[in-house]
Amino acid sequence: MSLLRTEALSKRFGGLEAVRNVDLELPAGEIRAVIGPNGAGKTTLVSVISGRLEPTAGRIFFKDRDITGLSAWQRARAGIVYTFQITSVFPKLSCHDNLALAIQRRRMTGLAGRLREDPAALRAEVEAALARVGLAEDIDRTAAELPYGHQRLLEVALGLALSPELLIMDEPTQGLSNAEIARFCDLVRGIASEVTVLLIEHNMPVVMDLAERITVVERGAVLAEGTPAEIRADAAVQRAYLGT
Ligand SMILES: Nc1ncnc2c1ncn2[C@@H]1O[C@H](COP(=O)(O)OP(=O)(O)O)[C@@H](O)[C@H]1O
Ligand SMILES: [Mg+2]
Structure with missing residues (x-):
């Protein structure tokens, strides 16, 4: 199909x-x-x-x-x-908060259904989402602080957080730099x-x-x-x- x-x-x-x-x-x-x-x-x-x-x-x-x-x-x-x-990146928010918002938005729109009330579970999901795009280290940095290539990777992570x-x-x-392209x-x-x-x-x-x-x-x-x-x-x- x-x-x-x-x-x-x-x-x-x-x-x-x-x-x-x-x-x-x-x-x-x-x-x-x-x-x-x-x-x-x-x-x-x-x-x-x-x-x-x-x-x-x-x-x-x-x-x-x-x-x-x-x-x-x-x-x-x-x-x-x-x-x-x-997916919109909020420049003044940390990578963590950007992802947490996207995950909560998915929850609200029922994209993936499952409720996650537990903050520790949300944090774990955010960490996994950032690790997936290679941004684990950047979790507490604001989006605006990230180099351009990392901002694009954050946007991809936000898109994936909606479980498309x-x-x-x-x-x-x-x-993106050559290294970032390879990672992408x-x-x-x-x-x-x-x-x-x-x-x-x-x-x-x-x-x-x-x-x-x-x-x-x-x-x-x-x-x-x-x-x-x-x-x-x-x-x-x-x-x-x-x-x-
Ligand atoms: N909102 C718009 N209003 C008028 N013309 C547009 C608009 N968006 C794109 N175009 C025109 O449509 C054509 C295709 O544009 P686009 O889809 O952006 O091409 P590509 O992404 O392949 O570079 C171009 O000639 C562009 O100038
Ligand atoms: Mg184009």
Whole structure:
């Protein structure tokens, strides 16, 4: 069964068709990368999928349920989390408090259901969530004090705290150091057994390393889709995007 499916999804901004007739099918458990030149419509596509923007036409199905009319929060509750959107980092709060808030928010919205009244249990859950992204040492630092790359990792931890089934990330490695990118790739591989990942990514080594399949978007439409090896070998992709 596909976890996510879009049918002829389109988004128009005035005269500009930013997303054109996109049929995307994402099986549960896959790591999918979306690539394409700047302005190709990648962010618009995931914004329409996550509910931040309304499509002009087309439908979106999540676990075979039509979610086209749901709000971003209803989609988050259904299991679609777009990091850097649903998750907001509070700069003056510690990493611990940021995570504790996200966990309590999940509890309130019933995303994961189980009540955790015990502060020690909450602390343990926060510690585990931070350790997962390599931020265990930063638990008592404020988010604002963290280096930029660590702030992005904190955002991923906040997204994961909502227990998503589909985690969408838009250029998560932008501005990260090589060491942080390596840690991020390990993290994505580590969560991939539980979470389906839809990743917009410019860094080709990261894409080729992480993605099981790649969707290439150009001028709002899907130009090609395949395994990293197929995409590398695709002549149209090479002409349009890889520049070879
Ligand atoms: N809110 C908006 N209003 C008008 N045009 C937009 C808006 N958001 C994006 N666009 C335009 O839509 C096209 C696709 O943008 P975007 O989805 O951000 O591309 P990408 O993420 O692939 O770089 C671009 O031409 C961009 O200028
Ligand atoms: Mg973008």
